[in-house]
Amino acid sequence: MSAAFTMNWPAVRSIYRFEMGRFWRTAGQSILAPVISTTLYFVVFGAAIGSRVSAVDGVPYGLFIVPGLIMLSLLTQSISNASFGIYFPRFAGTIYEILSAPISPLEVVLGFVGAAASKSILIGLIILATSALFVPLRIDHPFWMIGFLLLTAVTFSLFGFVIGLWADGFEKLQLVPLLIVTPLTFLGGSFYAIGMLPPFWHAVSLLNPVVYLISGFRWAFFGKADVNIAVSLGMTALFLVICLGLVTYIFRTGYRLKS
Amino acid sequence: MPIISISKLSKTYTSGFTALRDIDLAVERGEIFALLGPNGAGKSTLINIVCGIVTASSGTVLVDGHDIGADYRAARRVIGLVPQELTTDAFETVLNTVNFSRGLFGLKPDAGHIERILRALSLWDKRDSRLMTLSGGMKRRVLIAKALSHEPRVLFLDEPTAGVDVELRQDMWRLVRDLRQQGVTVILTTHYIEEAEEMADRIGVIRRGEIILVEEKAALMRKLGRKQLILHLQQPLAAVPPDLADYELALAGEGRELVYTYDTRAERTGITGLLTGLSAAGIRFNDLHTEQSSLEDIFVGLVREERVQA
Structure with a gap:
């Protein structure tokens, strides 16, 4: 039957709009929060500390932290948006409607993950725009910059979606972002080049997947990277594939969705 | 061909609890079928399997000739479900949530159809209200509106009048009769006998996961009366x-x-x-x-x- 192979786009649109609706309903908070936190980072790291730090790889410190700041928000926002987006209907029981509708898993993921990624990209762009108020921006490879932004937002929204399916309480929803992702991001070179670390910690840092994201993203800005750009791209793509695999497994088995 | 045919359907949950055993059931097009049974008999499990919310352990279910597994899109498209629990998105408006449901079923927006449903359920004046501001009875009406938003051919009502006031109960019975007039098949579960007696054409009695009897209501009453x-x-x-x-x-x-x-x-x-x-x-x-x-x-x-x- 041909109908079985055609995509249910109205459903994808409905889920996407529904999820974006929450973002716009709380637009003040959604937009103001990243602007304020970015401003604070610039005051603390850019003005107070940055003035005493010499340029990193020839890039003034205030400018150097811009890609890391964006990445920090991109990762946490993608995860929290996507995990909350799918966890809440499970918690409230409204998931019944998604499960009983003629929607394929792919369409469900497109709607939820698409919306979560869109939100975090918007926030990333807001941070970029806010940064422009404090430092003269410089983006050497704008297409790569957008490419990394998209790839990271989608990958971590997928990761958040997995967390939202796995979590069976609000604590677990916070657990992974708080205990794993935030430390990895801070230790992943958001505010420094990992080359600045002693050799031992430099080697340890290379085990941190976030290093590759930030390094690649920073390369798009300044043409300089901690690790080879191809390695950055490869690692991000690998994580994307892992998350896709997990989501596929969950839908195939009905884990935490169907009894 | 029956609109729903269930054969050898069983469900054992991972906890080991067997909710359904070898259920065979055919629901005819356009009838009102009441599934009657005490709490925990397996009524909701049966409905949830047909609707795609619970996975069957074994057996087959055809909806309008479509297998609920292999051809789930076609099967689900004809089904509307009003769940037992009052689960709604607190911050959404009535109109948005009903339009959302229609979209999920792959249909283009149809303002006229949605307006008709909301008016029939006395929800039109509340269309811009957020769901959290509505009473329990109103939320129940919203769930019915959502289920009807995509013009289903089969409507499942899981315990439709549990905790519902008299006015809504009567509205609901009227609505069910109107739907039957339009050729919609209605399957309702209940443990209120009067509900089955009032509305159903046929009655199935389920107990401990087994259907112990399926009978025309009139014949059942005649036969056992x-x-x-x-x-x-x-x-x-x-x-x-x-x-x-x-x-x-x-x-x-x-x-x-x-x-x-x-x-x-x-x-x-x-x-x-x-x-x-x-x-x-x-x-x-x-x-x-x-x-x-x-x-x-x-x-x-x-x-x-x-x-x-x-």
Whole structure:
């Protein structure tokens, strides 16, 4: 039957709009929060500390932290948006409607993950725009910059979606972002080049997947990277594939969705 | 072809609890089918499997000829589900949430259709209200509107009137009858007998995961119904006369009423014999009426029978 192979786009649109609706309903908070936190980072790291730090790889410190700041928000926002987006209907029981509708898993993921990624990209762009108020921006490879932004937002929204399916309480929803992702991001070179670390910690840092994201993203800005750009791209793509695999497994088995 | 055919359907949860055993059931197009059973009998599990919310352990379900697994899109497209729990998105408006449901089923927006549904459910004035501001009864109406938003051919109502006020209950019964007029098949679960009695064309009784009986409502009541003939006596009696001991008689109303219980299934109800006997005994009466046992009595009888057998 041909109908079985055609995509249910109205459903994808409905889920996407529904999820974006929450973002716009709380637009003040959604937009103001990243602007304020970015401003604070610039005051603390850019003005107070940055003035005493010499340029990193020839890039003034205030400018150097811009890609890391964006990445920090991109990762946490993608995860929290996507995990909350799918966890809440499970918690409230409204998931019944998604499960009983003629929607394929792919369409469900497109709607939820698409919306979560869109939100975090918007926030990333807001941070970029806010940064422009404090430092003269410089983006050497704008297409790569957008490419990394998209790839990271989608990958971590997928990761958040997995967390939202796995979590069976609000604590677990916070657990992974708080205990794993935030430390990895801070230790992943958001505010420094990992080359600045002693050799031992430099080697340890290379085990941190976030290093590759930030390094690649920073390369798009300044043409300089901690690790080879191809390695950055490869690692991000690998994580994307892992998350896709997990989501596929969950839908195939009905884990935490169907009894 | 039945609109829903279920064969050899079983469900055992991971906890080891078997909710359904080898269910075979066919629901005909355009009928109102009531699934009657005590709490925990497996009613919701059965509905949730057909709708795609619970995975069956074994067996097949066809909806309008489409397998719910292999051809889930076609199967689900014809189904509307009103769940038992009042689950709504607190911050959404009535109109948005109903439009959302229509979109999920792959249909283009249709403002006219949605308006008709909301008006029929007395929700039109509340269309811009957020769901969290609505009463429980109103939320129930919203869930029905969501289920009807995509013009289903089969509507599942899982315990539709649990905790619902009289007005909504009557509205709901009216709505169900209107839907049947339009050819929509309605399947409802309930443990309220009066609901099944009021609305259903056919009744299935489910108990401990097994369907123990499926019958036309009228036939069921005829078949299992016991009737009572009540005679209002001119003179009160102290005891049933010994001559009439063969009949199942009892005295009521301080001896002014003689109650004869008989089985409508029996070839001879014994009424003629009884009346002759009364006349011979010189017992006169000035009025009489009959009472048919309700579905509730039948149901209680069935479940009790089951217990005795078990």
